[in-house]
Structures are given as structure tokens and as C-alpha cells.
Amino acid sequence: MFSGIVEEAAKVVKLVKDKENLHITVSCSFADQLKIDQSVAHNGVCLTVVNLEEGQYTVTAILETLQKSNLGLLQEGDKVNLERSMRMEALLDGHIVQGHVDQTATCTSIEEVDGSWYFTFKYDPSLGNVTVEKGSITVNGVSLTVVNSKDDQFSVAIIPYTYAHTNFHEFKVGTVVNLEFDILGKYVTKLMKQYLGK
Missing domain, CATH: 2.40.30.20 (Elongation Factor Tu (Ef-tu); domain 3)
Structure with a gap:
């Protein structure tokens, strides 16, 4: 965990x-x-x-x-x-991450905005994974908040500390990243599909 x-x-x-x-x-x-x-x-x-x-x-x-x-x-x-891995007594500063990558995505845009950066990633929606606005997403192991959620892409805002202390500063358009979608969202999606018979 x-x-x-x-x-x-x-x-x-x-x-x-x-x-x-x-x-x-x-x-x-x-x-x-x-x-x-x-x-x-x-x-x-x-x-x-x-x-x-x-x-x-x-x-x-x-x-x-x-x-x-x-x-x-x-x-x-x-x-x-x-x-x-987390210690049980540690503060949960990010969100619950299992370390099980769901799929990859490709960086399609990098925009610098007055000291921070917006990265946009496109992924294959046919695997059934979804993001929601202001929900959690893990990109290359980094816990982030989704902005501009769409069916097959989303953006994240990166502060200078995260940019400097992770491999985000090496990303370019075309860089392939790992995604782990929020575990709570995955359970809700599966239960809804079962309930609706889809």
C-alpha cells in the first residue's frame, strides 16, 4: 500500500x-x-x-x-x-495507492502557467477506466488531482516542488506514463455495471 x-x-x-x-x-x-x-x-x-x-x-x-x-x-x-510502502501509523498525505498500474497514457500537452505546469494525458477508454473532476489519479506513482476530466484524457496541475522532485521535469509530449485510477472509483464503476447489467 x-x-x-x-x-x-x-x-x-x-x-x-x-x-x-x-x-x-x-x-x-x-x-x-x-x-x-x-x-x-x-x-x-x-x-x-x-x-x-x-x-x-x-x-x-x-x-x-x-x-x-x-x-x-x-x-x-x-x-x-x-x-x-506506507507504515500504518503514517499520515495519508496523498490517497490510497495499491501500486497496481491499470494502463499507460501518453502526454499530449505541457503548458507552463506562471510558475506551475499543466500536463495533459490521453489514454485508451476501452479498458473501462474513468476519471472525475477533482478526483484522484496516480501518474508515474505521483498522487494528483484531476482537472479537465474527459472520456479519454485529463489534465493535472504540477507545483514547482513536485516538478523538481519527481520525473515530471523529464516529460515531453509523447512521454508514456503509468496510470493507477482511484480504487474507490474502480469499485463504484464495477458495481454500477453489475447493477445496470452492462
């Missing part, structure tokens, strides 16, 4: 293909505090630490994860947003 509050945008230092799996090695400031089997979200994808070295650690993404997320597009030197 995560909150969508990114701790660090860390550098990918090594990528190793192993059959259909991808071993991802990341260098980050809290690597020496991790332990084997610990869960860490990478661009919003919950992965398990499988190896530790000084100042860095390795996780493994399986084929399904690579197909449903942007992790298969990573290159050495790229930054990934990291968040360790």
Missing part, C-alpha cells in the same frame, strides 16, 4: 533482460535502508527488492508488468519515481 507521495526520483543504473523478465537496478539515497523482499513502487509499480549492493538495489519486472506499464521503455540513466 502506498500514498502516491514520491520520496525520490532515482537513477536507473543497470537493466538486464532475463528471458521475459527485466532486472532493474536503481541507485538511490535510501538503498542501504532497504531489505530483501521489501516492496518499493517504481513509477507507481509495486516491485520486490531481490538484491542489495552499496547504494543501490535490484527489482525484477515480469512480462505482464512490462506489458501494462512503462517500465519496459526504461533506459539506463532514466529517472524513476520511488516510494516505499
Whole structure:
């Protein structure tokens, strides 16, 4: 369980293909505090630490994860947003995030507005995911508030702190991002479909 509050945008230092799996090695400031089997979200994808070295650690993404997320597009030197799992006594500063990416989206617009930024993302609506105005959305592991919600796209407003401390500052038009839609919204959508027989 995560909150969508990114701790660090860390550098990918090594990528190793192993059959259909991808071993991802990341260098980050809290690597020496991790332990084997610990869960860490990478661009919003919950992965398990499988190896530790000084100042860095390795996780493994399986084929399904690579197909449903942007992790298969990573290159050495790229930054990934990291968040360790929540502690039960911690404040929930973002929203409830499971670390299970629903689908990817493509950045279609970046607009700077007097010190902040508006990013617009377009996604495939055929998978049944929806956003609502002022609702929660997780983009590359970052808990954000939806603005300008439409059937197949939405925008988010990014403050300077988030821009500087996540990989949002590396986004360009065409960048592929991971989306996790709000879990409460997903349950409501499924229940309504069952109720209406659709």
C-alpha cells in the first residue's frame, strides 16, 4: 500500500533482460535502508527488492508488468519515481495507492502557467477506466488531482516542488506514463455495471 507521495526520483543504473523478465537496478539515497523482499513502487509499480549492493538495489519486472506499464521503455540513466510502502501509523498525505498500474497514457500537452505546469494525458477508454473532476489519479506513482476530466484524457496541475522532485521535469509530449485510477472509483464503476447489467 502506498500514498502516491514520491520520496525520490532515482537513477536507473543497470537493466538486464532475463528471458521475459527485466532486472532493474536503481541507485538511490535510501538503498542501504532497504531489505530483501521489501516492496518499493517504481513509477507507481509495486516491485520486490531481490538484491542489495552499496547504494543501490535490484527489482525484477515480469512480462505482464512490462506489458501494462512503462517500465519496459526504461533506459539506463532514466529517472524513476520511488516510494516505499506506507507504515500504518503514517499520515495519508496523498490517497490510497495499491501500486497496481491499470494502463499507460501518453502526454499530449505541457503548458507552463506562471510558475506551475499543466500536463495533459490521453489514454485508451476501452479498458473501462474513468476519471472525475477533482478526483484522484496516480501518474508515474505521483498522487494528483484531476482537472479537465474527459472520456479519454485529463489534465493535472504540477507545483514547482513536485516538478523538481519527481520525473515530471523529464516529460515531453509523447512521454508514456503509468496510470493507477482511484480504487474507490474502480469499485463504484464495477458495481454500477453489475447493477445496470452492462
